Amino acid sequence: MKSQYLLAAYAALGSSFALAQTVPAPATVDKNLGRNLAAQCANCHGSNGKSVAEVASLAGVPANVTIQKMKDYRDGKLPATIMHQLAKGYTDEQVALIAQYLEKQPK
Amino acid sequence: MKNNLINRRDFVKAAGAASLVGTGIFASGCATIGGAAKPKVVVVGGGFGGATAAKYIAMWSERGIDVTLVERGDAFVSCPMSNLVVGGSSTLDKISVAYGGLDKYGIRRVKGEAVGFDATAKTLSLADGTKLPYDRLILSPGIDFMYETLPGLATGEAKNRVLSAWKAGPETVALRNQLTAMKEGGVYAIHIPKAPYRCPPGPYERACQVAWYFQQAKPKSKVLILDANEDVVSKKGLFMKAWNGQYKGIIEYRNNQEIQDVDARTLSLKMSFGEDVKADVLNVLPPMRAGNIAAMNGLNNSNRRWCQVDWLTYESTAVPGVHILGDSLQIAPAMPKSGHMANQHGKVCAAAVIALLTGQTVNQTPMVANTCYSFIDDKNVVHVASVHRYDAAQKTMVTVQGAGGLSADANALEGVYANSWAKNIWADMLA
Structure with a gap:
């Protein structure tokens, strides 16, 4: 299931290696994918990652910090109430796109 | 600019x-x-x-x-968090948000x-x-609501006596008022229709909120959950723990409780099987x-x-x-x-x-996630979460395997997060 999805994600991204690192996405990639994916975070973390309440803002956070946190949540290294469950829903490529988008948002 | x-x-x-x-x-x-x-x-x-x-x-x-x-409407009134108004730990004002925040985006509002x-x-x-x-x-x-399935609720008078309060607003307050006016030792009954209905854990959360209120104010009163479904539809283990724990002796759960009609005058339910059930405050969620x-x-x-x-x-x-x-x-x-x-x-x-x-x-790989918090009392909260991706072969959204899940137990930290969630999602819509 997971590998099928990874394959599908790679195919959709147009390249099997482009997003493995936190480098800018190539032109063939939907330029709004990061924005669209990051919009899922807004319900708890605020529009464009800017929280208006107790939960942490993600806007302006360096991408590598967000990527590492999501990895640690997924692997159970960071204690969480809910993020360990949500982090497992996204591929490394998707997390990178989300993190890169949020990094560029004003704090 | x-x-x-x-x-x-x-x-x-x-x-x-x-x-x-x-x-x-x-x-x-x-x-x-x-x-x-x-x-x-x-x-x-x-x-x-x-x-x-x-x-x-x-x-x-x-x-x-x-x-x-x-x-x-004049303002947005949130269904999530509205059970706290029914239970008495929040107010309608706290769960309402004005629409004016959308003006800065150039959105034209028409009432x-x-x-x-x-x-x-x-x-x-x-x-x-x-x-x-x-x-x-x-x-x-x-x-x-499919009121045509419940002829006893055809009139406005009947609907005012047997509320759904399943769209947040004046009915939320009216249900609260029915509960505060209810005599000590009375019975609040909530009827849940067969799924699918709006907010799967919502009725069970409401039962918890009413029980929490009874514990404070009317400890001899009871909460009766009459569920048309075969089993608790959402967060079963977490709700059952509360019903068998802090609300033991207050909340009673009955499954497979299909109804034929409602008698608003006597506040009773005509059950498909068995005797009529009467309550002092009757809360019916009609099929939707x-x-x-x-x-x-x-x-x-x-x-x-x-x-x-x-x-x-x-x-x-x-x-x-x-x-x-x-x-x-x-x-x-x-x-x-x-x-x-x-x-x-x-x-x-x-x-x-x-x-x-x-x-x-158009994006061919959309994803959505769900987080749903339920208040067990005024502070302790449980969640269910899921992540969904588009499956091109099936042309539908499917859950991402291995992701999502439930709270281990009701806890106060998630109470803080639930309140924070409400503020952020309301701002995400309206600010």
Whole structure:
């Protein structure tokens, strides 16, 4: 299931290696994918990652910090109430796109 | 600001070029910038789905699309958190948000009741006769009740006596008032219809909130949950723990409790099997279907109850050019009818509608996530979460295996997060 999805994600991204690192996405990639994916975070973390309440803002956070946190949540290294469950829903490529988008948002 | 203007002009140029082919919107005489007409989107319903879609289309298009939001209410009143008003630890004021926050995005707000649309002429009709032209129409009308299945609730008087309070607002307060007026030692009964219905864990949360209130104020009173379903529909283990723990002796749960009708005069339920059940406060959630504007205009192509959509765009499979969000949808597998979900629908739809109106490619890999918090008492909370991805082969949303889950136990930290969630999602829709 997971590998099928990874394959599908790679195919959709147009390249099997482009997003493995936190480098800018190539032109063939939907330029709004990061924005669209990051919009899922807004319900708890605020529009464009800017929280208006107790939960942490993600806007302006360096991408590598967000990527590492999501990895640690997924692997159970960071204690969480809910993020360990949500982090497992996204591929490394998707997390990178989300993190890169949020990094560029004003704090 | 200057940047915005440049972006806006570029965007409008692209939007105009794309829409020129086929739609002929230049003839509609709408607002123009630099001579090019903006595509028009009309959104019906200022709830979790509609307000979010309106804001995100205006925000992401940098006002390149002309957005009108039609809403009948004066302010948004949130269903999530409304059970706290029933339980007495919150107020209607605290769960209400004004619509004025949307003005800064250039969204035109129209107060009124949408009653129909002409999919050929591409106009939406309001009850007062106003017609609003659109290039894309987005409907997010929530649910309406199938009162025809409960003849005993046909009159307004009966509906006022046996409340649903399943649309937050005056009924939420009215139910609270019934509970505070109830005699010590009385019985509050809630009837839950067969799934699917709005907010799967909501009725069980409400039972907890009423029990919490009884514990403080009327400790000899009882809560009776009469569930038409075979079993607790959501968060079963977590709710059962509360019912067998802190609410033991107060809450009684009965499954397979189908009803034939309601007697509002005697506050009793006519059960399909067994004797009538009488209560001092009777709270009935009637069976639900897509909201009226969708149900009355041929969009309810799933069992005549719910609306089927293309999950890439949320465009109706019945009527082109009309998109539907939120609780009115025929849900994808394991996708709850929740405000959080409707908010996420709104964003996928917003991105797709912008793409469709500007000649861009629609995202073929949309994802949505759900988080649903339930209050066990005034502070301790449990959650259920899930992540959903588009499956191209099945053409539906499916859950990402291995992701999502439940709270280990009710806890106060998630109470803080639940309150924070409410503030952020309300701002994500309306600020």
